[in-house]
Amino acid sequence: MAIRDRLSGNEAVANAMRQINPDVMAAYPITPSTEIPQYFTTFVSNGQVDTEFIPVESEHSAMSACIGSEAAGARTITATSSCGLALMWEVLNVAASDRLPICVALVNRALSGPININCDHSDAMGARNTGWIQVFSENNQEAYDNMVMAYRIAEHPSVMTPIMVCQDGFITSHAVENIELLEDKVVKDFVGEYEPEHYLLKDNESIAYGPYAVTNYVMEARRAQLEGLRNAKQVALDVAREFEQISGRSYGLFEEYRLEDADFAMVIIGSAAGTAKDTVDLLRDKGIKAGILKIRLFRPFPAEEIAEALKGVKYLAIMDRCEDFNGNCGPLGAEVRSALYNKNYFPKTINYCYGLGGRDVTVDSLTSVFDDLRKIEETGEVGDVYRYLSVRE
Amino acid sequence: MASDISKLGLDVKWQDLTLGCTIVGSCTAEEFDTGEWRVDTPKFIKEKCKQCLLCAPVCPDSAIPVENGKRLEFDLKHCKGCGICVKACPFDAIIMFKGVK
Numbered sequence: 001m002a003i004r005d006r007l008s009g010n011e012a013v014a015n016a017m018r019q020i021n022p023d024v025m026a027a028y029p030i031t032p033s034t035e036i037p038q039y040f041t042t043f044v045s046n047g048q049v050d051t052e053f054i055p056v057e058s059e060h061s062a063m064s065a066c067i068g069s070e071a072a073g074a075r076t077i078t079a080t081s082s083c084g085l086a087l088m089w090e091v092l093n094v095a096a097s098d099r100l101p102i103c104v105a106l107v108n109r110a111l112s113g114p115i116n117i118n119c120d121h122s123d124a125m126g127a128r129n130t131g132w133i134q135v136f137s138e139n140n141q142e143a144y145d146n147m148v149m150a151y152r153i154a155e156h157p158s159v160m161t162p163i164m165v166c167q168d169g170f171i172t173s174h175a176v177e178n179i180e181l182l183e184d185k186v187v188k189d190f191v192g193e194y195e196p197e198h199y200l201l202k203d204n205e206s207i208a209y210g211p212y213a214v215t216n217y218v219m220e221a222r223r224a225q226l227e228g229l230r231n232a233k234q235v236a237l238d239v240a241r242e243f244e245q246i247s248g249r250s251y252g253l254f255e256e257y258r259l260e261d262a263d264f265a266m267v268i269i270g271s272a273a274g275t276a277k278d279t280v281d282l283l284r285d286k287g288i289k290a291g292i293l294k295i296r297l298f299r300p301f302p303a304e305e306i307a308e309a310l311k312g313v314k315y316l317a318i319m320d321r322c323e324d325f326n327g328n329c330g331p332l333g334a335e336v337r338s339a340l341y342n343k344n345y346f347p348k349t350i351n352y353c354y355g356l357g358g359r360d361v362t363v364d365s366l367t368s369v370f371d372d373l374r375k376i377e378e379t380g381e382v383g384d385v386y387r388y389l390s391v392r393e
Numbered sequence: 394m395a396s397d398i399s400k401l402g403l404d405v406k407w408q409d410l411t412l413g414c415t416i417v418g419s420c421t422a423e424e425f426d427t428g429e430w431r432v433d434t435p436k437f438i439k440e441k442c443k444q445c446l447l448c449a450p451v452c453p454d455s456a457i458p459v460e461n462g463k464r465l466e467f468d469l470k471h472c473k474g475c476g477i478c479v480k481a482c483p484f485d486a487i488i489m490f491k492g493v494k
């Protein structure tokens with residue numbers, strides 16, 4: 001029987017971790033993810049989990065401890081945000097190339113500067129090419145569900161790649177919502193035991209992790225690593241199918257909302273997708289064929305599937321909650337455009353930077369995006385292909 | 394995913410690498426053919442050798458095996474061709490050839 005509760009996103013994720021009962025957590029506090037290790041250490045103190053908690057002196061140390069622990073054969077978890085993830089950056093790459101299926105609960109927050117504690121995706125996007133799987137959540141329920149599914153994806157023998165489960169700082173991490181939890185035993189059975197083939201503490205076997213590779217091996221090593229990441233796409237779908245059987249909730253690589261016959265579409269990530277759905281409902285009431293594609297799996301990027309889902313769209317807005325400072329577009333803008341180009345689909349496309357540092361995203365502001373798309377339809381002119389939403393100018 | 398380390402030569406395909414390039418087992422350096430990194434190759438001239446054994450301890454790769462107080466032929470599976478042994482030999486019993494032999 002599902003358990004109805006009302007929890008903040010951080011509480012929901014901490015409870016999923018309690019049910020997973022990982023072997024080790026190494027964590028350092030940073031707003032807005034601090035509550036996750038805070039709740040979790042309560043579970044440790046109360047004996048509700050068997051987890052060894054390692055208090056560390058920085059996020060670089062947290063991820064380094066996670067790498068050592070995971071290599072030792074322990075299922076390992078951590079949580080962070082913003083500059084904490086940035087400080088992990090060096091070792092995030094090591095975790096991925098060593099093929100250690102560590103899990104990070106990432107609570108998305110703006111990177112400095114200016115220093116700010118509120119939501120945007122610059123932290124996750126800054127780490128998007130470190131070789132980690134990245135899954136994004138729209139609301140507390142999805143943050144919980146994605147956490148329950150995380151290890152099943154990361155630890156799959158064909159994947160063996162670390163995973164980042166992302167939710168929006170404060171917007172979902174601190175907002176309390178109604179939520180449906182699974183029973184402890186159901187989660188425990190679903191996640192199962194971590195049984196790696198090789199690990200440092202294995203009896204009668206020695207193993208070296210992270211050896212030096214001379215020039216002759218690096219390209220092959222990277223290619224092999226890419227294969228593991230790519231395999232996560234199919235595994236994420238398989239795991240979601242199994243998860244639906246225990247939860248009744250269905251997940252894909254992304255969610256299509258009223259997209260089937262849409263002329264005007266928006267691609268968006270995270271909590272703002274909820275606002276976007278309301279916006280689309282209001283536009284549909286007025287007879288405007290609007291739809292949403294909400295990314296769930298960002299890494300590996302399901303390019304072909306996204307392009308196919310958008311093939312009927314005539315006017316497209318791609319929403320980036322991050323300034324990428326490449327001078328051309330946002331990271332999602334680049335990926336979606338490239339996916340469409342490779343499939344020879346050419347909707348008239350504009351890319352927005354929005355919601356930085358917790359800037360409000362409202363039905364009104366997202367309606368203005370669809371207004372811009374309708375203006376392109378009227379005039380035939382795309383105009384500026386990279387724009388800022390709700391910026392004073 | 395762990396494969397036989399002796400198969401991890403210069404021709405290994407990405408599909409045959411170990412997971413995360415991990416190395417399972419200990420003392421594996423001996424099994425690994427690092428001699429294929431060699432550019433130049435030493436030759437041992439047995440007739441000139443007085444078995445003074447000055448060469449063996451200066452070899453950085455332990456590629457001059459010694460048995461019963463006598464040095465044997467070079468271990469070309471591990472020799473990198475640095476030529477230090479040539480300089481150590483007082484009797485011209487080691488010469489270097491260009492290229493991998």
